[in-house]
Amino acid sequence: QSALTQPPSASGSPGQSVTISCTGTSSDVGAYNSVSWYQQHPGKAPKLIIYEVTRRRPGVPDRFSGSKSGYTASLTVSGLQAEDEADYYCCSYAGSNNVIFGGGTRLTVL
Amino acid sequence: QVQLHESGPGLVKPSETLSLTCTVSGGYISTYYWSWVRQPPGKGPEWLGYIYSSVNTNYNPSLKSRVTISVDTSKNQFSLKLTSVTAADTAVYYCTRDAEHTHGRVFGYWGQGTLVAVSS
Numbered sequence: 001q002s003a004l005t006q007p008p009s010a011s012g013s014p015g016q017s018v019t020i021s022c023t024g025t026s027s028d029v030g031a032y033n034s035v036s037w038y039q040q041h042p043g044k045a046p047k048l049i050i051y052e053v054t055r056r057r058p059g060v061p062d063r064f065s066g067s068k069s070g071y072t073a074s075l076t077v078s079g080l081q082a083e084d085e086a087d088y089y090c091c092s093y094a095g096s097n098n099v100i101f102g103g104g105t106r107l108t109v110l
Numbered sequence: 111q112v113q114l115h116e117s118g119p120g121l122v123k124p125s126e127t128l129s130l131t132c133t134v135s136g137g138y139i140s141t142y143y144w145s146w147v148r149q150p151p152g153k154g155p156e157w158l159g160y161i162y163s164s165v166n167t168n169y170n171p172s173l174k175s176r177v178t179i180s181v182d183t184s185k186n187q188f189s190l191k192l193t194s195v196t197a198a199d200t201a202v203y204y205c206t207r208d209a210e211h212t213h214g215r216v217f218g219y220w221g222q223g224t225l226v227a228v229s230s
Contacts, residue, residue, distance in 0.1 A: 013121060036216045045220035089154055093215045097168040099157040105124055
């Protein structure tokens with residue numbers, strides 16, 4: 001199973017909104033509403049922020065939101081703040097008790 | 111609050127077996143799904159497999175022949191063994207627990223990670 005496809009980088013100015021895409025196939029993103037998103041700061045473990053496409057982990061600011069259309073899931077960060085600068089990874093259930101991740105997107109706050 | 115902590119050698123020789131242990135505090139290991147996830151330097155994470163209810167396991171198909179995950183309930187620990195390692199297995203290895211009611215598909219709790227290098 002191939003990794004999910006994410007753009008390597010994204011950027012935005014403080015206060016702006018940015019959307020990160022995650023493209024899969026009919027066997028993973030397109031087949032299940034089990035897409036999650038993780039935020040990772042340098043040298044730290046990934047942190048769950050969104051799961052089941054749209055559900056925000058308790059304690060995660062409502063500036064973070066998730067959606068899905070067809071084979072592509074998206075993470076939107078609204079009202080960008082400096083602390084949002086990090087790597088973001090999507091993850092999807094891929095059937096047969098298998099889970100796959102994306103290659104990651106580095107978000108830069110300009 | 112659940113806390114996880116990985117331990118094990120930071121250097122393994124090619125063709126040998128990588129062994130790591132995860133110590134869990136703040137939660138019972140006999141419930142929930144406990145996974146190992148690795149992340150090669152500069153790359154995205156890769157799920158290796160999970161164990162739940164202490165005896166049921168499921169592994170990434172691409173690594174299935176080399177991975178074994180087991181539990182020691184008396185110590186509230188679970189372990190990873192990866193056989194016949196090569197340089198491609200060099201990565202930060204994380205132990206994780208699933209988020210509530212997600213049946214192992216969502217990784218809600220993570221250890222701090224441990225870097226394992228494969229080199230002679």
